[in-house]
Amino acid sequence: MRPGPSQDDVRRQNLGALLRHVHVHGATTRAELTTTLGLNRSTIGALTADLSSVGLVSEGTPKETGRAGRPSLVVRPESARVYAYSVEVDRLRAARIGLGGAVLDRRDLPRPRGLLAAEAAPLLAGAVKEMQQVVSADAICVGAGVAVCGMVRRDEGLVRLGPTTGWVDEPIGAALADELGTDVPITVGNVADVAAFAEHARGVAAGCDNVLYLYGDVGVGAGIIAGGRRLTGHGGYGGEVGHMKVVRDGKPCECGSRGCWETEIGEHSLLRAAGRSDARGRHALLEVFDAADRGDARAQTAVRQAGDWLGFGVANLVNVFNPEMVIFGGTMRDLYLAAAAQIRSRLNSNALGACLEHVRLRTPALGEDAPLIGAAELAFERLLADPLDVG
């Protein structure tokens, strides 16, 4: 029932499209913008002037072009001046990220065990305030994005269930806002969702409209891009693929049920199968992959089994979503690299031929920083939706 947009809507969309282009692709000539956006030269000029007047972009002459004639002006995002804060709760990391996606500053804090949201918020807010001290007075903060492992209620930034932190109904968004004491808008997202968002915007999945990004930590979740848009579900909880049951009456899961996919491919399961039940964390996991590499039979069996189960679940998701790319992030990246043969073999035997035809398996291009960059993208989304509102 959506009617067409008003003239103001159209201008806002055009401003957003131009700003998004330089945000994603960096400095671009007016000539290229004219072609890419399909708008005429005078419109591009007017839009650039508007964005420039509020300090979001700047214009200048390009470097040596080697062509004759007057070179087309280059439009650059004001990367050093316009920025968002980005916070990754489970790893206690914070960054200041400029328009255009560059990490301008960052803090990686050590993480004490059993941290509550009420305790995490002041630590993260402290890191943000520290970074704030060296920001010049005329810089523009467009917001803060928060990435968190667990189920996040979309509207409120409430963490319903966090497998890494053990949090239940923790209001991390509100806690951070309190600590920061500013009116900067804060948007909270699931870590797999924001990592997928980052890889789709400026990573390995750029240009792909149907993408599955698997992110493993203690739990396993997915960020899903369907038809070019994030799939979030009704309450914001979409993508809880780790709780797809793969074994009826299987191993008990943190969620209270049994036989969830993450009980076969998650950290605990792999460490237990490798005979290291007491170990914990990414480091311990990497030791298992190392041991398997060095010929440790028990580690090899554990990795092979987990790889087979990873392929089993991916095949299910490939049949359900028909994606063109599956990305393996977090611990799923390590498992994918260690057991690619099992994964492909299981995928080939379980997935439908038609769904398998075009699917590419990939590791993230943005590496460990994908969640931080994606969380910042949440904040930039608000800016891109209405660029002149920044003033």
Add this chain to the structure above:
Amino acid sequence: MRPGPSQDDVRRQNLGALLRHVHVHGATTRAELTTTLGLNRSTIGALTADLSSVGLVSEGTPKETGRAGRPSLVVRPESARVYAYSVEVDRLRAARIGLGGAVLDRRDLPRPRGLLAAEAAPLLAGAVKEMQQVVSADAICVGAGVAVCGMVRRDEGLVRLGPTTGWVDEPIGAALADELGTDVPITVGNVADVAAFAEHARGVAAGCDNVLYLYGDVGVGAGIIAGGRRLTGHGGYGGEVGHMKVVRDGKPCECGSRGCWETEIGEHSLLRAAGRSDARGRHALLEVFDAADRGDARAQTAVRQAGDWLGFGVANLVNVFNPEMVIFGGTMRDLYLAAAAQIRSRLNSNALGACLEHVRLRTPALGEDAPLIGAAELAFERLLADPLDVG
């Protein structure tokens, strides 16, 4: 990277929004259109005049309003004059459906076993031609939509794999076009996808943005609405939930793999469990439900088991998609009604609490006609995207 729309785009969107409103909601006063679409009165007047000039809507005075003053004119879809053909391949049904969704005419043909696409096409085309004979000369056919069980390659209307028909790579779209010998645009869709589309547009899921429509026949598929849009996947094969594996090394499936969900909840499995391996089809299935109702222990066990497996798979999908509604269509409707207790119980124990909070379980409002109505909607979509192109 999408720039804002041009003035022509805006007009096209507004025309589409107005026409969509009367297509879905029926006769509407200009005053209501002004409010609902958020456009001013003169714009609504101009849009209505445009649509009226090409014969898509008509205007008239409303029936008795009971209010003083000049009544607002009513805009009606030209339901008898503007229509689409709709074809359901697996059940050999064809209909002529008017703008607004009313079934103007229909043909239900008897279906011989083992029919090839090359044989189905002339039968269905014959039914269409028969209906065509009584259509008045000034009526406007906007296209034909085709619903088919199986995987449909989006761009070409090619049936990759049809479980009911046994078809492999059958070009049903092209075959129908050849038989009809017209240049009417033909769009082919999976039966679950189009039924979901129909229920979302004008059925039980109207107003719901995240919907899972399960459709059972010999196989089981899903039509998925995510964020208000159809989820089709990269090649058009999205929603093959029947081939989600629920039992490792389980029963062999038509797809060549084992343990697929449809081997536990599909027609064959239920009939076999009820001791009726030689029986086939919906009628035989209904007999099992009847027998269970009358106290037949074997039938009861078969229904209970299938219901439990139905709940098992729905729980997985609820965790993955976080839908606000799950609709049970085709044979899944019968199974849902016969085993609602098992389904709810399994859902409660397997699905995540947060995902379960808002989900409603429903049967289709459009009944058996949902695929026919949805297939027509595929054809109407083209009209709504650019209404004046109809001329």
